Amino acid sequence: MPKKNASRTGLPKPGERLDLLTARRNARMARSAHAYVRGNTAKFYEWLDGMESHTLPEGPAVWICGDCHAGNIGPMANAQGRVEIQIRDLDQTVIGNPAHDLIRLGLSLATAARGSDLPGVTTVRMMEALADGYERAFDDTSDHTDIQAEKPEAVRVVMKEALRRSWQHLAEERIEDIEPHIPLGKRFWPLSKSERREIDALFEKRTVARLATELRSEDEAAKVAVLDAAYWVKGCSSLGRLRYAVLLDVDGAALDGDDLCLIDIKEAAQAAAPRYAGVRMPRDNAQRVVEGARHLAPFLGDRMRAARLAERSVVIRELLPQDMKLTIEQLTRDEAMKAARFLALVVGKAHARQMDDIERKAWLGELRRSRSKTIDAPPWLWKSIVELVSGHEAGYLEHCRRYSLDAGA
Incomplete structure (x- = not known):
């Protein structure tokens, strides 16, 4: 042909x-606050650096994704044909603070929850599930079978499709x-x-x-x-x-x-x-x-x-045919918790495999320190999510205003 x-x-x-690419990117980011978060890595770190109301812990020096939103996690195949859910985009990877990946993932899930019209209390429970899933990756006594058995429906669907795909599908x-x-x-x-x-x-x-x-x-x-x-x-x-x-x-x-x-x-x-x-x-x-x-x-x-x-x-x-993107757009309350816990475990395992026993125990202790009576998640994580969601909402609306002006020009 x-x-x-x-x-x-x-x-x-x-x-x-x-x-043309600039116009296309602006249009894509104007679709939703969740899309705006996914396309704004640099702004995320600007906002994070400008926060003064809390101090992030300095976790062990490991390779981090750097852009750890839900869309950058999905099925991946190895040379032997085995398929697992892993991080799938490493453009931003550096040796840095693992707390940044956890916050970025939490922000991504929180904006997905807001786009799904879920109540704020669901976001609170999601962050608790996020912390639980991530922490289990560093706890040698923890059993992951319940998280694996209760994969969110989006993960079940994409894994089932990935395992049946051939070159023709790709x-x-x-x-x-x-x-x-x-x-x-x-x-x-x-x-x-x-x-x-x-x-x-x-x-x-x-x-x-x-x-x-x-x-x-x-x-x-x-x-x-x-x-x-x-x-x-x-x-x-x-x-x-x-x-x-x-x-x-x-x-x-x-x-x-x-x-x-x-x-x-x-x-x-x-x-x-x-x-x-x-x-x-x-x-x-x-x-x-x-x-x-x-x-x-x-x-x-x-x-x-x-x-x-x-x-x-x-x-x-x-x-490879099995390499697929995990799409999490519309969430129910139950699926929101499952997604947060499961994806956090995936990221936690990616971090934990780079640490020795002493580093894993020390990082786990830091993650579990100073919990409040109102939320079972690290206080710095919750404060980060609250401030970042607020900042990204404002940034998203301003982006939409600018895009509408540019599109109408």
């Missing part, structure tokens, strides 16, 4: 992308076609000639090509060919950065779905999340993202590579 010509379809040229979802090309349109835009040359040259490197052959061929020298590539219009965080979808053929069998490989190339920028002073991390942003992923989400980290493309630092990862 021939590729569409950008000049005939009216799709944007590379130099026209930024304005192709139909991501590229809307199972033919060996990427159709240009709303989700994919044309590349410049120089962009295509850079991508072709990237996969001629054996270290990069090996990422595609590891799951498909025992022959390390198996031939990898770029069948197609396009600019990927995806997410809010990629604004102004390189983002490409690349379709590869492994070992010259393009019509066999098992030999097709869909690659996501994403530019790695400086993290907005604050790092601890004095810790050693890779200076290169892509290497930082890959290293953080290996610690926090090993299923994903083992399928990622850091590279250079067009003199920029990029993260390359293969997309």
Whole structure:
């Protein structure tokens, strides 16, 4: 099937992308307060840094997600086909304070609850469930079976779907076609000639090509060919950065779905999340993202590579059919508690596996210290959520005002 010509379809040229992506991001963030929270990582840390009514504890120096909202957690597959719920986006990962991940997750769930018209008391109970699930990850005497057995319905549905998915499902979802090309349109835009040359040259490197052959061929020298590539219009965080979808053929069998490989190339920028002073991390942003992923989400980290493309630092990862986004939009009271407890356990495990026994016990003691009679959660967590929800509500309304003016211009 021939590729569409950008000049005939009216799709944007590379130099026209930024304005269109800005408008699209603003529209997406105006949909709901929850969407505004997801797309505003930098603002989150500005608000957090400006709070004076409480002091956050300094947890052990571990790799944190840095942008730990509910949408950045979901099913991930490893090379052996095993599937688990793990953190799925590590752009903001740094060695920092684990309390930041807990607060970011709590804010995400609190805004989802407000968007679901749940009463404020439900948010209180959610934060208690959040604290309970997170703390259990650090308690060697804790049993996680009840949390696993009472997964929220959204998790049950997405895991069931992930386990049954094949390459055809991935192709139909991501590229809307199972033919060996990427159709240009709303989700994919044309590349410049120089962009295509850079991508072709990237996969001629054996270290990069090996990422595609590891799951498909025992022959390390198996031939990898770029069948197609396009600019990927995806997410809010990629604004102004390189983002490409690349379709590869492994070992010259393009019509066999098992030999097709869909690659996501994403530019790695400086993290907005604050790092601890004095810790050693890779200076290169892509290497930082890959290293953080290996610690926090090993299923994903083992399928990622850091590279250079067009003199920029990029993260390359293969997309598997089982990699899915967990969508939590409308919550009932019961599901809100289950979601908070389960997702907090996932994040807690990602943190806990990086700590030794002494660090885990000390952090657990800090988490359980100074509980009040009115809420069974750390006081600094609750105060943070209250102030951040208030600040984000105001910011969201102001964003909507500005967006309506820009959209009407």
